[in-house]
Amino acid sequence: MSFTDVIAQGCFTWNIPLPEGALEGLEEYTRLLLEKNQVMNLTAITEPDQVAVRHMLDCLFQLSCGDFEGKRVIDIGSGGGFPGIPLQIARPSARFLLLDSRKKRVDFLQEVCDAMGLPAETMAGRAEEAAWQKQLREKFDIAVSRAVAPMNILCELCLPFVRPGGLFLAMKSQNEGAEQEIQGAQKAIRTLGGRLKEQRSYQLPGTDVHHQVVVIEKVKNTPPAYPRRYAKIESAPL
Numbered sequence: 001m002s003f004t005d006v007i008a009q010g011c012f013t014w015n016i017p018l019p020e021g022a023l024e025g026l027e028e029y030t031r032l033l034l035e036k037n038q039v040m041n042l043t044a045i046t047e048p049d050q051v052a053v054r055h056m057l058d059c060l061f062q063l064s065c066g067d068f069e070g071k072r073v074i075d076i077g078s079g080g081g082f083p084g085i086p087l088q089i090a091r092p093s094a095r096f097l098l099l100d101s102r103k104k105r106v107d108f109l110q111e112v113c114d115a116m117g118l119p120a121e122t123m124a125g126r127a128e129e130a131a132w133q134k135q136l137r138e139k140f141d142i143a144v145s146r147a148v149a150p151m152n153i154l155c156e157l158c159l160p161f162v163r164p165g166g167l168f169l170a171m172k173s174q175n176e177g178a179e180q181e182i183q184g185a186q187k188a189i190r191t192l193g194g195r196l197k198e199q200r201s202y203q204l205p206g207t208d209v210h211h212q213v214v215v216i217e218k219v220k221n222t223p224p225a226y227p228r229r230y231a232k233i234e235s236a237p238l
Helices: 003-013 022-036 048-064 084-090 103-116 151-161 176-184 186-191 230-235
Strands: 072-076 095-100 121-124 140-145 162-173 194-203 210-218
Touching: 003 022, 003 048, 022 048, 022 084, 022 103, 048 084, 048 162, 048 194, 048 210, 072 084, 072 151, 084 095, 084 103, 095 103, 103 121, 140 151, 151 162, 151 176, 151 186, 151 210, 151 230, 162 176, 162 194, 186 194
Parallel strands: 072 095, 072 140, 095 121, 140 162
Antiparallel strands: 162 210, 194 210
């Protein structure tokens, strides 16, 4: 199957509608990603058919976990643009902020947005510092993250951005270790104003890879003591 057929079939299977032009947009983003990847380490996956499954579909599954239409969304630790850019392409009415601590990567994200005419904004900065900015703290309907970090640490970095009533969607593996990690993060989730709503599991098409989206609902404001400095978050996680 072609790149676009792989994505179209996966989204059909998951009952995720895509707007006109989204498949072509995802293909163009992949071209820009792999082109820049020759001079910058953005992804270890370089075959387009694998990018379609392991990056694009992996990110797009989150659309089944919440309503993104017209929402304000922050992608924390966006890196090469995952999951934020595929989600922005698939939900053009949403207003995304792509946050990453590495300026070179943010520059690439801005290049993609400019080249493709995407409405997403970009920002270079650390999550634990950005969350203290008045215009960002508890101002987002949805926070998403594919960052590799323990769940309790990820919650402290992400939940302060989410308004009460909003959602934090964390992309995780589905295995025994991940389940222990998620259960071990219950105190952090409660402390930061969240509630574990559900865990939605899925299998990437044509692979034996099983992932899940951990859906956390923000039920009250994050206490003003959080997030702490990263050294403290890491040395004394909640």
